Amino acid sequence: MTPPLDDRPLPSPLPRPPEELETLKRVWTAPKGFALVTAVNNNIIGVMYIGTGLLFFVLAGLLALAIRAQLALPENDLIGHDRFNQFFTSHGTGMMFLFAVPMVEAIGVYLLPAMLAARDLPFPRLSAFAYWAYFFGGLMFFGSVLFNVAPDGGWFMYPPLTSYTHSPGIRADFWLLGIGFIEISAIAGAIEIVVGILRTRPPGMTLDKLPIYCWTMLVMAGMIIFAFPAIIVSTVLLEVERAFHWPFFIADKGGDPLLWQHLFWFFGHPEVYIIFLPAAGLVSMMVPTLAQHRLVGHDWVVLAVVGTGFFSFGLWVHHMFATGIPELSLSFFSAASMAVSVPSGIQVFAWIATFGKGRVQWTVATWFLLGFLFIFVLGGLTGVMVAVVPFDWQVHDSYFIVAHLHYVLIGGMVFPMFAALYYWWPTLNDTLLSERLGRWAFWLMFVGFNVTFFPMHFSGLLGMPRRVYTYPAGLGWDWLNLVSTVGAFVLALGVLVVLADMARNALGHGTPAPQNPWRAGTLDWVPNGNYATRSIPQISSLYPLWDNPQLPREIEAGGHFLPGAPTNRRETIVTSPIDAKPQYLMPMPGPHWGPFLAGLLTAAHFLLLTVQLYWLALVPGVLAIASVIWWVWSLDKGADHPSQDIGGGIRVPVYVQGPQNHAWWAVVVLLLVDGTAFACLLFTYLFLWTVSPDVWPAAADLPSLWWLAAGLALWTLGAAAMLWASRSLTRNRHWGMRIALVLGWLLLLAGVVTDAVAQIQTGLKAVESGYAASVYVLVAWQGFHVAVLLIMTGYVLARSFCGLLAAQRRVTFDNTMLMWLYTCAQGVVALLLVHLFPRLTGG
């Protein structure tokens, strides 16, 4: 018999009225049948996201098996060189962009609200859109393999190989457009995660009580914000070079192929940690539970995670050690590459110490974690080896690197993922996966992995280059390759056993799991439903379930905050970012067709662009934007209810404006992404000037300074018009606001036109030089922003005319204002660079 709860005071007095739970269930009901595609609940989107990630993992894995079959024997011609090139490119691209990054975000979408006891992430429809864009985009990408049009330039797509001269046709475009737009989905996920972790924590979960997984996700999202714009910009530049022959990467015209490598690896190396850190976060959650001991050195692990996030941005050139970069520059990156192993080492020692101090439960998850430690440490050690420049020169682009990167990525991410699958599976359907099958899977994967990749260290040291489709006999590579191929199939068998275990469980053969089967101490093990936890607890420690064993029952009985749905709709508590004090009750959107349609139509838009049906591509493009507008139209509700009692004597408003609002935060995060992309364009200009000053014009050939003055005036007046509109709205002078917005947008348009005409009238042509291309791309970037602002301004005006905008209901307006003012500032910086830099440097 369950003992009664202690008589300690709780935020909401017990027992709760029975209709409260009914209302909660009703408002959070998920759609069924085909309408499931309209679902936005994180526990549904998260599961679909994870499932799709696994599907793409299997597809990319099948390509790997084909690669290994081709390489099993010397002089083999099983799939031929053309298909081999497509397969290894699609394998690497698929694993990195369509499996690893989306999977860590997917796990976050599924787990974060539970760990934070939030009802959902703050932008559920954005999550749904990110998922559907990823789903359709991923299918489109893998579909290119079936139609023999898959990209074949390697997963990092170096020009000049991938530019229009050496890669005509649409294969490279599948990579550039397909992956480029999937990154948009990753950025959407990052915005969701940052705002979710910082603003939807339970009361009392101050920064020092934030679970370690949330720290890693926060750092990961921060890294996406500052790393992914580089890949988006580089894909845009290469696509523009391919389509319009603007020579960013053509050395003869003052471009430089190394520009691509800098931009790609500025993204590409942090990408490794974007994948690893969330996995490390999962490990830091599982190890304490499986050892039944608090994580040793928790604060040090947080320090290490944040430090890794920063240091990982100082490593990109270690992928370019063989490109002729100056020796001292290489030494800076060599030093940083060695330094980054220290924070990873801190985490490894913390995990080992926690296992050592606790009483270990020997489950499948434990085995996968031990496998992870073994493999990842080996990968880390070879990482330090290749951080040493002379050693790297010896093994660069050899199978040694293939071995190293697989030890790091499979060890650092895939093994923790399988551990997590077995560990958190009970939260999905209250059953356990099979311990017996799980152990079989682990040993097959562990042995298979090492048999596959360990010999590659030797084939690399013996000189076997990566990406060759075959090799002559007698070089000492034969048996090593054969062994690797056998290992790959053993590894695949292990994955197959896991899939069989999941299928067996889904068919109803799983063992019923007790509540909190591993006796964890964190909130993700509190019983929950579509509405997440019944009430949102007051938190006072890192392991609340260990410190208060009756907390799950208190929560389930509705004794904590927000035990119902007081405004009769979906909602969650927004708290302050450091102190986690309740600030307001955020209404949350329910199911909608918009995200699904927008995802589908966006994919269609990019697919049509890829196959060069440009005019036709406009149709799904416009419809995708319409779908987004349809879904956001109902979100800015205003203060349609009075302040609500959420428990503990706390009353909070249902609507706030300005910097406290979660949408304001999202736009600021978006602008950080935007600003980083702009910084990458500035880098493009400055980098090309560094390597090819000869194509930079003399001062006499530049537009006169009057053009600069006119541009500056227009961007400044544009910003002033927005401030005037804002002031008018504050006073509820609607016509003043509308006129200011229209006039202001015309000023912005005039700004872009002025910037473009200033360059055109000098006779400058973008196809002529790297200089011209880098100038015009800045103008085009500004033009893109003004076009976006046209949509946003139109949207604000439409809401104004519909009576949905006022001084007391202006979140929509504020979002537009932030983007608008940023665009003006960006325009000023670009103008100053383009007009003054050549003059100051002597042109």
Next chain:
Amino acid sequence: MATRSFPGTLTGMMAAYLIWAVHFGAIYGFNGLVCARGWDGAELLGLPMVPVVVSAATVAALVLTGMVLWLAVRGGGPAARASEDPRRFVRWFTAASAGAALIAILWNGLPALQVTPCG
């Protein structure tokens, strides 16, 4: 007392790592430019320019990071603005990250004294 200004607190906590990032970007960019323009033989105050400039930048970054550490140890910086609950953590994190950044900045700056700039 509630913590004031999240951006301010966050920037304060990350100050040391941000200094590391600026220092790293500056010395890398500087050396790249020097080598691209063929200035590696240039001198400053009679000494080779690159080691002098990189070392000066390193010392400046170390001094700034040391100030962050000193402030944090004395209970100032972002911790002074934090409420009671997270104050210990904010203070510890700021100080510990400053300690880590001191080592990282020194580690990154040292090659300038040992390696030819444009070899």
